Amino acid sequence: MSDYREDSLPWLNRLPPYPWTPPPEWAGTPFAIRRVYFELNRETHGNDKCACPACGYPTLPHRANGGYCPLCFWEDDRQDDPWADYENSGPNPGTLNEARRSFAVTLCMLSLDDSDIPDSTMQLIRSEVWRERQRALCDAYDRLMELSDPKDIAQQWDIIELLWKQNSSGQARTPNDTPSTP
Numbered sequence: 001m002s003d004y005r006e007d008s009l010p011w012l013n014r015l016p017p018y019p020w021t022p023p024p025e026w027a028g029t030p031f032a033i034r035r036v037y038f039e040l041n042r043e044t045h046g047n048d049k050c051a052c053p054a055c056g057y058p059t060l061p062h063r064a065n066g067g068y069c070p071l072c073f074w075e076d077d078r079q080d081d082p083w084a085d086y087e088n089s090g091p092n093p094g095t096l097n098e099a100r101r102s103f104a105v106t107l108c109m110l111s112l113d114d115s116d117i118p119d120s121t122m123q124l125i126r127s128e129v130w131r132e133r134q135r136a137l138c139d140a141y142d143r144l145m146e147l148s149d150p151k152d153i154a155q156q157w158d159i160i161e162l163l164w165k166q167n168s169s170g171q172a173r174t175p176n177d178t179p180s181t182p
């Protein structure tokens, strides 16, 4: 059984590469720029969070332990380059590269073309309210890259945490939640 799993999910028994080097497909993209930035500046800018392999933002307390990115919903099951085009049979609906491409469009790992996504989730990720919240979070994380004073960085993390709190007290935001009426 372990052989089977190793063949079908070759990243399972390996730690993800660190620091990550963008493959040619991603080099120079906003995703690659922020992922590299937040990996290299985890201690000063990342609030001790690891960069998500799907969205590149510092959202994960650990890497490769099966945790979920609260921003893009990717489950961090160790999949990373050079296995980012492998089909994953786990809770992620497609490959890591598909999730990265979707994030650039939908602000989460889900694709609008995926017919397996429940209607309620599709409604949520299409809603302007939800998209605005996602954008506000991305902007707040992006702003970290412009700051150098530790006080400013700490203040920016306060803003990020406030945004998360506002989100959790408002409309449901994960694909497993049922969207509530505003």
Ligand SMILES: [Zn+2]
Binding pocket: 052, 053, 054, 055, 056, 057, 059, 069, 070, 071, 072, 073, 074
């Ligand atoms: Zn993510």
